[in-house]
Amino acid sequence: MEEAELTTRLAGYIAGQMPQARDVAITEVARITGGASRQTYRFTLSWTEADGAPRRRGLILRRDPADSLIDTERRVEFEAYRAFHGTGVPVPEMLWLEEGSDALGSPFFVAEEIAGFQAGPGALWASPYLETHAVLGARKWEILGQIAAADAAAVQLSDTLPAVAAEDCWRRELDHWEGVLDADESEPLPIIRAAIRHLRANPPPPAQKVGVVHGDYRTGNFLYDDQGGVHGVLDWEMCHLGDPLEDLGWSFNPVWYFGQGMPGGLLPRESAIVAWERASGLRVDPAALKWWELFACVKGQAIWVSSARAWMDGANRDPILVYPAWALINAQDRAALHVMGRL
Amino acid sequence: MKPDVSQVLADLAGRVARNAAPQIPAAQRAGELGLSAMLLGLAAEMWDGAAEILVQENVALRTLLGSGARLSQDNARRRWLVELAGGRDTSLRLSALQSANAELRVALIALHAELERRDDAEAKALEAEVWGELVAGAERRRLSGSPI
Numbered sequence: 438m439e440e441a442e443l444t445t446r447l448a449g450y451i452a453g454q455m456p457q458a459r460d461v462a463i464t465e466v467a468r469i470t471g472g473a474s475r476q477t478y479r480f481t482l483s484w485t486e487a488d489g490a491p492r493r494r495g496l497i498l499r500r501d502p503a504d505s506l507i508d509t510e511r512r513v514e515f516e517a518y519r520a521f522h523g524t525g526v527p528v529p530e531m532l533w534l535e536e537g538s539d540a541l542g543s544p545f546f547v548a549e550e551i552a553g554f555q556a557g558p559g560a561l562w563a564s565p566y567l568e569t570h571a572v573l574g575a576r577k578w579e580i581l582g583q584i585a586a587a588d589a590a591a592v593q594l595s596d597t598l599p600a601v602a603a604e605d606c607w608r609r610e611l612d613h614w615e616g617v618l619d620a621d622e623s624e625p626l627p628i629i630r631a632a633i634r635h636l637r638a639n640p641p642p643p644a645q646k647v648g649v650v651h652g653d654y655r656t657g658n659f660l661y662d663d664q665g666g667v668h669g670v671l672d673w674e675m676c677h678l679g680d681p682l683e684d685l686g687w688s689f690n691p692v693w694y695f696g697q698g699m700p701g702g703l704l705p706r707e708s709a710i711v712a713w714e715r716a717s718g719l720r721v722d723p724a725a726l727k728w729w730e731l732f733a734c735v736k737g738q739a740i741w742v743s744s745a746r747a748w749m750d751g752a753n754r755d756p757i758l759v760y761p762a763w764a765l766i767n768a769q770d771r772a773a774l775h776v777m778g779r780l
Numbered sequence: 781m782k783p784d785v786s787q788v789l790a791d792l793a794g795r796v797a798r799n800a801a802p803q804i805p806a807a808q809r810a811g812e813l814g815l816s817a818m819l820l821g822l823a824a825e826m827w828d829g830a831a832e833i834l835v836q837e838n839v840a841l842r843t844l845l846g847s848g849a850r851l852s853q854d855n856a857r858r859r860w861l862v863e864l865a866g867g868r869d870t871s872l873r874l875s876a877l878q879s880a881n882a883e884l885r886v887a888l889i890a891l892h893a894e895l896e897r898r899d900d901a902e903a904k905a906l907e908a909e910v911w912g913e914l915v916a917g918a919e920r921r922r923l924s925g926s927p928i
Binding site: 440467468469470623624625626627628630631634691692693694695696742745748749754756757759760762763764765767768770771772774775779780 | 781782783787788791792795805807808811812814815816818819822823826878881882885886888889892893896911914915918921922923925926927928
């Protein structure tokens with residue numbers, strides 16, 4: 438769909454959601470590149486209230502592409518954001534969810550834009566952000582601990598996300614991502630297959646609690662400022678119920694070291710664990726965490742090979758799908774070797 | 781190395797040409813060309829060494845599979861490993877080398893799993909060699925900008 442048509446149809450949709458408003462218009466539409474699982478646009482919505490007052494607001498549109506890096510339901514992401522809005526976990530406000538394809542050709546949601554902050558990790562490795570790593574890192578893992586501490590029922594996510602027993606968390610996730618590898622890999626992966634055999638032979642203990650798992654909590658998926666503050670946790674499309682250690686393990690995936698030699702490129706591992714434990718009220722079992730770190734390598738590799746598959750099948754030729762396949766499959770193999778103590 | 785470099789380069793050529801059109805929004809053009817440039821850089825780095833890496837790896841894997849053929853306790857697998865270990869790369873086209881590499885890797889996965897299940901010293905020694913080659917292979921394929 439061309440941008441002009443998208444703008445017209447989106448304005449019509451939003452006007453239908455705001456029956457009190459007049460002169461609903463959309464301007465300054467700009468595609469945000471880099472998202473591999475959704476098409477993301479920022480735009481300005483303007484309208485006139487019933488009392489005649491003019492209004493303007495920066496908003497975000499997240500729309501499903503024909504094929505994406507991560508196959509998830511739009512509602513999961515929308516409800517996860519909505520669950521944490523207004524809590525200590527900073528997230529943008531969700532406005533409208535459309536699960537049908539009539540309005541814009543595919544499902545989408547519209548959310549508040551949190552403007553004025555960095556998201557990509559590229560800015561982190563130079564001043565003024567370089568000096569904030571200790572503060573930013575502590576805040577990053579504090580927020581992850583707050584997500585782990587959340588009561589899924591209290592934030593109204595237990596009706597949206599499938600339930601799982603504490604002793605089944607690891608198996609459900611490993612089965613799922615091994616299945617993705619089986620379906621999508623285009624080249625055999627002996628390191629990751631060895632990792633899967635090791636994980637199955639050495640399962641972790643049952644989860645301390647079944648909690649909300651963000652699913653992709655890493656440097657690059659939150660908005661940060663130049664003082665070490667975090668203003669929005671993004672990319673909740675893989676949110677699910679499970680073992681909170683899964684998120685901690687994913688955040689420790691060495692592919693997110695960014696060449697800095699420490700988790701997220703921000704904080705020594707021990708400091709991150711302290712921040713997470715303090716905020717979550719949970720304890721880290723080192724062996725269980727190690728299991729989830731190796732699992733993160735399996736999951737990561739499954740996502741990267743899915744990315745290659747989506748491009749090769751031709752449904753989506755966005756070059757963003759090629760980047761993880763080329764740049765991260767070897768890195769993820771090396772990460773798995775590192776976690777297994779072989780590199 | 782999937783998707784194939786040649787296919788991606790062809791796609792990028794079309795994308796660059798489309799972005800030369802004046803009506804493309806500046807932000808979109810910047811995003812697409814920036815990403816295309818990054819992929820071109822990766823392609824340049826991978827392309828030069830790709831054949832050599834695959835040839836080296838295929839030789840190493842055939843050696844391991846030959847050792848595995850002498851140790852395997854599964855008759856069908858032994859015959860399979862013998863056949864693969866006796867092969868050689870007769871074409872230096874990347875597609876041919878990749879196809880052979882994939883076949884060898886499938887066999888290596890099966891051999892590795894068998895060795896893990898065994899406790900005898902010979903199996904453990906060969907398992908250590910398999911790990912050594914997996915590490916060496918990961919090092920061969922490492923890109924200069926690898927995050928780890």
